[in-house]
Amino acid sequence: LFSCPSHHTFIPIDHSVMCQERLSYLSTAFQECEDGDGNKLELWCRSREGGVNGDVIDKSLDSCTGKLSSNLGSPLYIACVCNSVKSVQQLLSLGADPNYVHPNHGDSPLLHCASAGYPDCLEFILADVRLDGRNAATVDRKIFLGQGLPQYEEGGRTPLQLAASHAQLEATQFLLSSKEGQHWLHCLDSFGRNILQATLDELALSKNGTPNQHDLQAIVKLLCKYLNQDYIEVLASLSSREQAENAFIERNRVLRARCLRAEKEKQSIRREKGLAAVTKWYRPIHPELFSGQFESKHMAARMEEANPTEPYPGIICFDLLSESCCFQIWEELHRYEQLALQQPEWELPLNVRHDGNLGSLQDCGFGPLLGALNRVCHPLVAKHLPNIGNFQIYHSFLTRNHVSRQENATFKVHCDKSDLTFNICLHASEDCEGSTVGFYSKNTEDGIPPDERHRVYTHTHSIGRCIFHTGKQWHKTDAITQGTRGSLILWAKICAERPKAGDFVRLAKNARNRQGVLLVEGTIGKVSEDDGISKQPFLVSDLTGSARSWYHADDLVVCQHLK
Numbered sequence: 013l014f015s016c017p018s019h020h021t022f023i024p025i026d027h028s029v030m031c032q033e034r035l036s037y038l039s040t041a042f043q044e045c046e047d048g049d050g051n052k053l054e055l056w057c058r059s060r061e062g063g064v065n066g067d068v069i070d071k072s073l074d075s076c077t078g079k080l081s082s083n084l085g086s087p088l089y090i091a092c093v094c095n096s097v098k099s100v101q102q103l104l105s106l107g108a109d110p111n112y113v114h115p116n117h118g119d120s121p122l123l124h125c126a127s128a129g130y131p132d133c134l135e136f137i138l139a140d141v142r143l144d145g146r147n148a149a150t151v152d153r154k155i156f157l158g159q160g161l162p163q164y165e166e167g168g169r170t171p172l173q174l175a176a177s178h179a180q181l182e183a184t185q186f187l188l189s190s191k192e193g194q195h196w197l198h199c200l201d202s203f204g205r206n207i208l209q210a211t212l213d214e215l216a217l218s219k220n221g222t223p224n225q226h227d228l229q230a231i232v233k234l235l236c237k238y239l240n241q242d243y244i245e246v247l248a249s250l251s252s253r254e255q256a257e258n259a260f261i262e263r264n265r266v267l268r269a270r271c272l273r274a275e276k277e278k279q280s281i282r283r284e285k286g287l288a289a290v291t292k293w294y295r296p297i298h299p300e301l302f303s304g305q306f307e308s309k310h311m312a313a314r315m316e317e318a319n320p321t322e323p324y325p326g327i328i329c330f331d332l333l334s335e336s337c338c339f340q341i342w343e344e345l346h347r348y349e350q351l352a353l354q355q356p357e358w359e360l361p362l363n364v365r366h367d368g369n370l371g372s373l374q375d376c377g378f379g380p381l382l383g384a385l386n387r388v389c390h391p392l393v394a395k396h397l398p399n400i401g402n403f404q405i406y407h408s409f410l411t412r413n414h415v416s417r418q419e420n421a422t423f424k425v426h427c428d429k430s431d432l433t434f435n436i437c438l439h440a441s442e443d444c445e446g447s448t449v450g451f452y453s454k455n456t457e458d459g460i461p462p463d464e465r466h467r468v469y470t471h472t473h474s475i476g477r478c479i480f481h482t483g484k485q486w487h488k489t490d491a492i493t494q495g496t497r498g499s500l501i502l503w504a505k506i507c508a509e510r511p512k513a514g515d516f517v518r519l520a521k522n523a524r525n526r527q528g529v530l531l532v533e534g535t536i537g538k539v540s541e542d543d544g545i546s547k548q549p550f551l552v553s554d555l556t557g558s559a560r561s562w563y564h565a566d567d568l569v570v571c572q573h574l575k
Contacts, residue, residue, distance in 0.1 A: 035070060038087070042096040050102040057087060057106055064088075064106045067115070085119075086112045092121040097132040110140040111148075118151035118167075126171035126187060129180030134171075138190050145171070145192040152202055154271045164267035166203055169210070172196035176211045176235065179218075179227040188238060197238055202270075203263055208235050208246070216256035265562070269543045276545065283375045286361030290377035293358040297347055298340040302380045320392060324469045326485060327451055328396045332388070332478040338438040341381070342498065345410055348376060368417070371409040373500075382408050385502060389434060393480070400506060403432055407503040410438075413447045413492045423491065425452060425461040428483040430503035431566075435480070437473035437499050444495030448472050449479070452486040462486050473497060484522075509570065511550060515539045517568040528561025529554040536571060537561075 041053035057064040068084040084090055088108035091099040100121070104110060113120050122145060125133045137143060152167040172193065175183040187193055200206055205213070211232055218225040236243040251259070296302055318330040333341075349370060352362035363372040374382055386405040393400055407430070435449070451469045452462040470490070471479050481487070483503075511517055516538055519530045529537050529552055540560065541551035548562040 035068065038068070038090070042091060042094060042099045045099045045102055046096060048098070050098070053099060053102055054106060057103070064103060064108050065112065083114070083116055085114045088112060089114060089119070089121050089124070092124050092130065092133050092137075093128075095128070095130050095133060097130075097136070100133045101136045104136060104140055110137050110143045117153045117155060120148060122148050122171050123150060123169075123174060126180070126183055127174040127178050129175065129178065129183045131183050131186045134183060134186055138187075145190070146195055149199070150174070150201075152267055152270045152274070154268075164264050164271060166201050166263065166267055168199070168201035168203075170196040170199045170207070173199070173201060173207045173210055176207055176231045177214045179214070179224045179231065181227045181230055181234075184231050184234065188234070193238075197235075203266075208232070208239060208241070211235060212246070212250055213256055213259065216251045216253055217260065265546070266543075269546045269549075272545045282361075286359070286375055287377060289359045289361070293355070294348065294351065294360060294377060296344055298344050301340060301344055302377075318392060320396065322396060323471070324451060324453075326397070327469060327471075327479065327481045328392065329471065329477060329479045330392055331476060332385075332436055333438075333476040335475050338436075338475050341500065342438045345370060345373070345378075365409065369409055369411050373408040373410065374406070378408065382502065385434070385436075386504070389478075389480070393432070400432070402507040403504045404507055405434075405502045405504045409501050410498060411489075411501060412496070412498045413489070414496045415492055415494065417492075423489045425450075425463075425486055425488040427486055428503065430483040431506040432504040433481055433483055433485075434478055434502040434504070435499050436478045436502070437475050437497070439496065439498040440473060440475055441495035441497070444497050445493045446490055447492035447497040448490045450488050450490055451481070452488075473499070506566075508566070510565065511539045511542070511568050511570050513539050513542055516571040517550075517552060518571055520567055520569045523563070523567040525561075525563050525567050528552070528563070529559050530561070530563070539568075 037052070038056055041056050044050070045053045060066065062068070065086055065088075067086055068090060070082050070084050085093075086108065088100065088103045088110070089112055091103055110121060122134070122137050122143070124130075125137060138145065148171055150165060150167050150169040152165070154162050154164050156162055169177070172184065172187045173196070174180075175187055187196065197207060201210060211228060215225065215228040215232060218228055232246065233243050235241075236246055318332070320328060320330040322328050348360070349362065352358070352360040361372075361376050363370065363375065365371040370376075382405050386403075390403075393403065440447075449471045450464075450467050451471070452466040453468045466486075516536055517530075518534060518536055519526060523530075525548065529535070535554075537552040537554055539550055540553045543549045543551075546562075548564050550563045550565065550568060551560055552563055552568070553560045
């Protein structure tokens with residue numbers, strides 16, 4: 013949203029993405045304040061509901077979360093991002109909180125100005141008697157760069173370490189001379205690095221002969237002076253570029269796992285809160301969908317007459333639900349959606365996907381329904397795909413296809429993120445045409461989607477019938493040309509034995525990662541670590557312990573005879 017060139021440059025807000033709270037007015041107020049007239053900025057702060065400290069909300073893409081509805085932060089934080097020095101001064105005089113911390117990513121006016129190298133803004137922030145600079149530090153976080161690329165940043169970095177590691181020489185000098193300078197000199201980041209170690213890591217990564225490298229060298233020399241260390245000896249301990257790059261990759265991997273773990277914990281808290289709201293407020297119109305009667309009434313009797321077919325190896329179709337049951341589920345889901353929208357004070361969880369469909373139904377109180385479907389589908393999966401073993405449905409969403417849907421003509425060939433996918437047709441209008449599903453024969457090893465030459469089967473939906481396949485199966489929903497249709501999609505994960513640290517392993521037959529220490533087929537390695545959260549959580553070493561590589565959970569097979 014904001015660009016940040018060299019300091020002393022005011023950066024205007026991009027009006028093209030601002031649409032709420034008269035943000036163009038705020039941008040003009042900043043500009044007028046820079047020109048010596050702060051009346052408009054004061055009027056804006058006093059007239060808005062949030063006052064001088066309330067967060068400014070804008071419906072645009074948030075670079076820190078990658079999602080719409082961006083929290084831009086407090087007016088003071090925005091002024092710091094814009095390097096609007098006189099606006100910072102004015103807002104502080106109006107009572108703006110210098111200790112403000114952004115609720116989404118933990119950034120603050122002090123931290124931002126330090127990392128961006130805005131010494132003029134820093135001077136006013138540090139001079140504020142209310143500032144608690146001693147406790148100012150980053151948190152482990154994920155932000156998004158251009159085109160939604162994620163970047164992970166470590167926590168525990170003080171304003172001084174941020175300025176130093178970002179090669180902001182003037183800001184580093186200013187912060188060292190501040191009252192908290194000596195305290196910040198001896199703080200450690202979340203990887204246990206002090207400021208000199210962190211700055212040396214950045215120096216080792218810098219390109220030779222660049223201004224950035226020159227400034228980093230000057231900062232290291234300055235830090236050595238304050239820490240009473242010999243500059244020449246310190247430089248002699250500098251890592252090679254290759255060592256620094258490997259260390260950066262490892263820190264990034266650990267950071268990613270930390271951020272994933274923290275996000276999982278937040279999701280769990282949100283989920284429990286949402287389910288509590290469902291229990292308190294929502295009264296289903298078809299209670300049997302949430303009771304033990306559901307299976308016997310709507311599914312068990314039909315399993316003997318499921319009429320299973322296998323139109324292509326690994327793609328199984330069978331009758332699952334009665335039409336009346338499909339109607340009840342369809343009706344219940346839409347009633348839930350309606351109430352969640354009409355009664356926002358109930359705080360019923362409602363997860364509307366990017367395509368307008370309803371997602372994460374397991375978090376909206378429909379867990380009993382999904383559990384029943386999980387139990388009934390097990391026998392058919394075991395019969396037709398006996399090597400699958402046990403599985404668990406963990407995610408569900410409702411799709412609704414109609415001619416006016418924006419994505420209707422642009423559905424793409426894709427694979428799912430699940431191990432198994434179940435697609436149950438709940439609704440099809442009498443005049444429905446199209447909305448079939450195409451399946452393709454091409455394998456997934458090169459990751460390049462197949463084209464229509466590889467289509468091997470086109471599935472026509474009928475109400476109550478289910479089609480299931482592995483997540484690696486390429487498929488695509490075809491455009492609907494008339495009428496409406498909807499499906500309940502279930503994603504399941506295979507409950508395979510998870511390798512443990514110390515287990516001997518080899519590559520699975522269909523492993524995604526066929527590189528690293530297990531490159532040669534049949535090679536045995538040893539699991540040395542499992543971070544428990546990442547997409548490639550297993551660190552496997554060769555039998556000499558001299559080389560290590562990371563692998564997915566389904567890349568590995570435990571060698572039972574070596575246990």
